[in-house]
Amino acid sequence: MPDRAAATAFVPGHVTGLFTVDRREAPAETGSRGAGLTLEAxxxxxxxPADRTTITLDGAxxxxxxxSRVLDALGVEATVEVSTDLPIGRGFGLSGGMALGTALAANEAAGLAHTMNELVSVAHVADVxxxxxxxxxxxxxxxxxxxxxxxGAPPHGALDGIPGGGRVEYLALGELSTPDVLTEHPDVLTRAGTAxxxxxxxxxxxxxxxxxxxQFTADVGLATARVESILAAVEETGGVGSMAMLGETVFGFGTALSDAGYEPQVTRVDPAGARIE
Amino acid sequence: MPDRAAATAFVPGHVTGLFTVDRREAPAETGSRGAGLTLEAxxxxxxxPADRTTITLDGAxxxxxxxSRVLDALGVEATVEVSTDLPIGRGFGLSGGMALGTALAANEAAGLAHTMNELVSVAHVADVxxxxxxxxxxxxxxxxxxxxxxxGAPPHGALDGIPGGGRVEYLALGELSTPDVLTEHPDVLTRAGTAxxxxxxxxxxxxxxxxxxxQFTADVGLATARVESILAAVEETGGVGSMAMLGETVFGFGTALSDAGYEPQVTRVDPAGARIE
Structure with a gap:
């Protein structure tokens, strides 16, 4: 039965380095300016497609x-299997990644004929x-x-890119509960992010x-003591690290963290973006 | 000397299946609507960077x-080495590919700090x-x-994508001299392309x-007898092929051409787009 075919999508992790909070009435226009790295991890x-939706993460x-919001928006019930080599809740954009991967894979498996921009918009709105x-x-x-x-999502948001990529190191130390500044004083973040x-x-x-x-990490004061100590050690070797927004995670290009004596996880900038596999 | 470092970029081939001709006063706003496949080939x-620009293609x-127009626009003199596994002048978008690859590689090698959108615009204008x-x-x-x-180029043009990719077969038969309809009656193409x-x-x-x-290929009547005969043979097996715009080249997904008894070249849809290697 072709309408019960399975499809798989890959979505890169995303580490935001700096950001603003731009809330609008419509979720598709709500979003964030800023910059980040997408990752091969x-x-x-x-x-x-199934009679009833179930979701598993690495089998559980x-x-x-x-x-769930993506599936509702697409009108699909499905068995959704998610797997990831990145830690959850540590600033790698996995909620968004799961939403976008579900949109792409459900569209393909159920033969829905949405475009990329439409699927990105559905996933962005679900994440917001x-x-x-x-x-x-x-x-x-x-x-x-x-x-x-x-x-915002297409056609509202506008993107550009910094050419190139390369090796990325990271240390994921722990989760970070949503800081008060994000909910109560988003203007503070937005001012620092805009600058x-x-x-x-x-x-x-x-x-x-x-x-x-x-500089954004320093301005917004969200780094924990552990993060600050690693960033200082990296700077002593002449490198630059920063903090994933938002998780207790430090990242840097090349060998920035290992040069300072840490044993980081290693990945690379993903050149492609989300895709059906 | 870091300012004499070399950099390499890869740009996928591009087969246009249908298109319009949209000329505006500004080259950055001039372009084409339509759709096509980017290729891993x-x-x-x-x-x-060098004292004087030289260009070689597969060594010659x-x-x-x-x-040359890209290098002039960027203010760079360079040794440019181009290599490709696709045939020149047969509808694979290699002039554009060489322009975009030069923009990306020259920006990287000369440390120019342009964004992706700026480099795409420079290459698009050069190609136009x-x-x-x-x-x-x-x-x-x-x-x-x-x-x-x-x-047009960013921020004028707007793009969307059809999710997914997969295997692509093609037969590159020969060059196609620029047809009169393109220069003298672009409105005919644009009408068929819009539909x-x-x-x-x-x-x-x-x-x-x-x-x-x-359907576009049939409407614009640019197919040669050889192309028509292959398209008919593919249709007899229940497949669909079409003609690359503009080259004497037939392409199709999956095994469309080999199912009809041809021995095509094989590549895949490129998921990533142009990138520094």
Whole structure:
């Protein structure tokens, strides 16, 4: 039965280095400006239409609001199997990644004939409405080092990219509960994010991305003591690390973390963006 | 000397299945609507800043107007080495591919700090001004199966994508001299291209892409007798092939051409788009 075929999508992880909070009335126009890295480490989602939706994460039953919202929006009931080589809840954009992977895989498996922009919009709205992300989905759909020039899903948001990619190191230390500043004083983040984005747009290079992200981390004061100590150690070796927004995770290009004596996880910038496998 | 470092970019080939001609006063706004496939077969461009620009293609000295125009626009003199596994002048968008590859590699090698959108715009304008392409560069930058919703380089043009990819077969039979209809009656092409694009947008799937491209080929009457005969043979086996716009080249998904007894070249849809290697 072709309408019960399974399809699998891959979505890169996304580490935001700097961001703004841009809330609008419509979720499709709500989002975030800023910049981040999409990663070859990511999330794989397999969907198979079924009589009743079930979701598993690395084999264990779970519920993921952004995924359920995508299936509702598409009018699909499906068996959804999610697997990832990234840690959950540590700033890798996995809620958005699961939403986008579900949109792509469900569209393919159920023969729905939506375009990429339509599926990105469905996943972005689901992530925004679930309260789990503002800018991950649009970046994950594009791939590379993504600058979010204006907020929201297609056709509202506008993206650009910093050419190139390369090796990325990260240390995922722990989860970070949603900081008060995000819910109560988003204007503080947005002011710092706007300034950091402007500096990056003046010189859009990989090196300046790290500098802008590092300055943003310092400005918003969200780094834990463990994160601060690693960032300081990296700087002592002449490198630059920064903090994933939002998780207790430190990242850097090349060998920035291992040069400082840490034993980080290693991945690369993903050049492709989300795709059916 | 870091300012004499070399950098290499890969750009996928691009087969246009249907297109319009949308000329505007500004080359950045000039372009084409339509749809096409980007391919894992493509062009590799290595740039190294030099005192005087030289261009080689698979080792042999050559001149490529779109490449020279990109270097002029960027203010770079460079040794440019181009290699490709696709045949030149047969509808694979190689002029645009060489322009975009040069833009990416020269930006990287010379440390110019342009963004992706800026480099895409420089390459698109060079391809338009050289008279060698209207819509290849923007599609090649994105990757996948690309719908060009509106013409021109960023931020003018708007793109969407058909999810998925897969195996692509092609037979490159020969060059095609620029047909009179393109220069003298672009309105005929644009009428057929607009109709084919509308059908595709009603049901944006891989299958409909082939149907729309096949209908466009029939409507514009550019197929040679050899192309017509292959398309008919493919249809007899229940498959769909179409003609690359513009080259004497037949393409199809999966095993469309080999099922009809041909021995085609094989590649796949490129998921990533142009990138630094």
């Amino acid at each position: 990511g999330v794989e989602v397999t969907c198979q 039953p779970t519920s993921v609001e952004s995924v 409405e679930a309260g789990t992300g503002l800018g991950d989905v649009v970046a994950q759909a594009r791939g590379g080092i993504v600058i979010r020039e204006s907020p 950091a984005l402007e500096r990056l747009q003046e010189r859009p290079t990989r090196s300046q991305f790290m500098q802008s992200a590092r | 493509g062009v590799e461009v290595t740039c190294q 000295p050559t001149s490529v107007e779109s490449v 001004e050289a008279g060698t392409g209207l819509g290849d560069v923007v599609a090649q930058a994105r990757g996948g199966i690309v719908i060009r919703e509106s013409p 084919a694009l509308e059908r595709l947008q009603e049901r944006p799937t891989r299958s409909q892409f082939m149907q729309s491209a096949r």
